[in-house]
Amino acid sequence: MTDANAPLILQHTENGITTLTLNQPDRRNSLSMAMLEALGQALGKAAADPDTRVVVIAAAGHVFSAGHDLREIREHFDQCDFQQALFDRCSEVMQQIVTLPKPVIARVSGVATAAGCQLVASCDLAVASDTARFATPGVNIGLFCSTPMVALSRNVTRKQAMEMLLTGEMISASRAMEIGLVNRVVDEQALDDTVYGMASVIAAKSGHTLKIGKEAFYRQLEMPLVEAYAYTSKVMADNLQANDAQEGICAFLDKRSPAWQDK
Known part of the structure; x- marks a missing residue:
């Protein structure tokens, strides 16, 4: 009880x-x-x-x-x-x-x-x-x-x-x-x-990246195909300006672990 x-x-x-x-x-x-x-x-x-x-x-x-x-x-x-x-x-x-x-x-x-x-x-x-x-x-x-x-x-x-x-x-x-x-x-x-x-x-992933991705996932589901691609292309371009995206790419190319800042 x-x-x-x-x-x-x-x-x-x-x-x-x-x-x-x-x-x-x-x-x-x-x-x-x-x-x-x-x-x-x-x-x-x-x-x-x-x-x-x-x-x-x-x-x-x-x-x-x-x-x-x-x-x-x-x-x-x-x-x-x-x-x-x-x-x-x-x-x-x-x-x-x-x-x-x-x-x-x-x-x-x-x-x-x-x-x-x-x-x-x-x-x-x-x-x-x-x-x-x-x-x-x-x-x-x-x-x-x-x-x-x-x-x-x-x-x-x-x-x-x-x-x-x-x-x-x-x-x-x-x-x-x-x-x-x-x-x-x-x-x-x-x-x-x-x-x-x-x-x-x-x-263990970037919290900022997860937030962006989760929001985009649910929003694009309700869109027509052309609109979904236009929306997610903009999301990716904006995401690329984030510190964690640039850090992650550099870490991958430099063969080291990324240091996320969640921004």
């Missing part, structure tokens, strides 16, 4: 990697309004923290996240303003992950369903244990996973997304990797080594 006074999000930073752990396992780490507020605040702190180069989102217990807190939703059945605010806040947090100027990796152990699956899909990268499972099961309770659909449909093909959304059935971690929802699937015992090994590789 979780201590009632325990923080909803545990935050720990080491070696440039900040881990944000959903910490309400007795409620299946549901994305209640309070949890969403806590996660949003933690993401804001990580974004502003100069010691944070990569963010990992993890969860305590055996469930990554079961999605929205249905008990909370039932308590507010007659309050349309609350329902709208809840889904708006969830959408804001998911977009906060996408626009965060630092890479975000989901560490998935256990079940990730509905808005929990949306959380995984919203992260830049995702590593899952081989026992993890995923679903967008809203259709089973008469509440279509419309907001999770936004992130899901931007990760997997249309037909794979529609199959998950229309059937509401669980898929395995290996199936999630096949359709592009997660990057890697590993044995539970290897999960941390894989997640933090990946995070460490990324954390």
Whole structure:
């Protein structure tokens, strides 16, 4: 049982990697309004923290996240303003992950369903244990996973997304990797080594370059081909004026390690 006074999000930073752990396992780490507020605040702190180069989102217990807190939703059945605010806040947090100027990796152990699956899909990268499972099961309770659909449909093909959304059935971690929802699937015992090994590789890069690249990646996705090339050509030309780009090129040519200044 979780201590009632325990923080909803545990935050720990080491070696440039900040881990944000959903910490309400007795409620299946549901994305209640309070949890969403806590996660949003933690993401804001990580974004502003100069010691944070990569963010990992993890969860305590055996469930990554079961999605929205249905008990909370039932308590507010007659309050349309609350329902709208809840889904708006969830959408804001998911977009906060996408626009965060630092890479975000989901560490998935256990079940990730509905808005929990949306959380995984919203992260830049995702590593899952081989026992993890995923679903967008809203259709089973008469509440279509419309907001999770936004992130899901931007990760997997249309037909794979529609199959998950229309059937509401669980898929395995290996199936999630096949359709592009997660990057890697590993044995539970290897999960941390894989997640933090990946995070460490990324954390060793120029933070300024990562920020430029992440922003450009998501912006160009929504553009027509010609516009995307025009935009990214300008991004690369601007990037080349940065200290770290010039340092990286010189270091490569001089056969030495670069000394990043993150600018």
